[in-house]
Amino acid sequence: MRPPSGGRGSFRGGFRGSRGGFDRGGRGRGGFRDEGPPSEVVEVSSFLHACEGDAVTKLTHEKIPYFNAPIYLQNKTQIGKVDEIFGPINESYFSVKMMEGIIATSYSLGEKFYIDPAKLLPLARFLPLPKYAHFSFAF
Template structure:
């Protein structure tokens, strides 16, 4: 089940945080967190015996307030981000794209990782960092399958 954090919440759920119904019945836990910082989403891994077939769009689930992190943990708060070292972004991206070519596509395409990188970089959504308005991001965040700039890459490495 995929859920969206309400915009007015302004927080991000912990991984493995318990998820409840309105009647405080536990139905599962947070499995993955993804999306932009202004549009946070997460998946719920159901507990054994909990069926998710009766859910509809708009149904609400709840997380304990002690299992939420403030967005400031994921955004630039004025502190200088730790350096990520020199270079490496292209190498990391080529490794990631090689993974995409071999695992996701599961076929020989004859496209080199560098050619695929150029094609992916030309797509309109990849011209801006997924976390900030920085143009031409150079790193891939493989956890969220997004492109991020050098500053945001340092934030995600903490």
């Protein structure tokens, strides 16, 4: 028995206007658009070492970066994107997937990396809510 080929409700996304937002060919609508460099950047991390082509950095900002957020140098030149975030919550690290043509070993220990401030989340977003938190409603 062969799998269905394309039509409504198939593996490739169904019909246009379906919940998945795919057309019959399985291609998504809209998509990523390059927003260009941000108007300002803030320091987010410092370089520690290279690992398998990625740059491993230590978070120096009080907020946590979005996954896939662009990472820049101070002159707003994009060098890569946030790949993985790891480590304890009070001393976090993240890896930067370098852009094509940029080599992670070309950076030295302590070199600063920057991010668009709009691509940062507050640390409280990752902490559990207290168990005793309850809400009272006035009617």
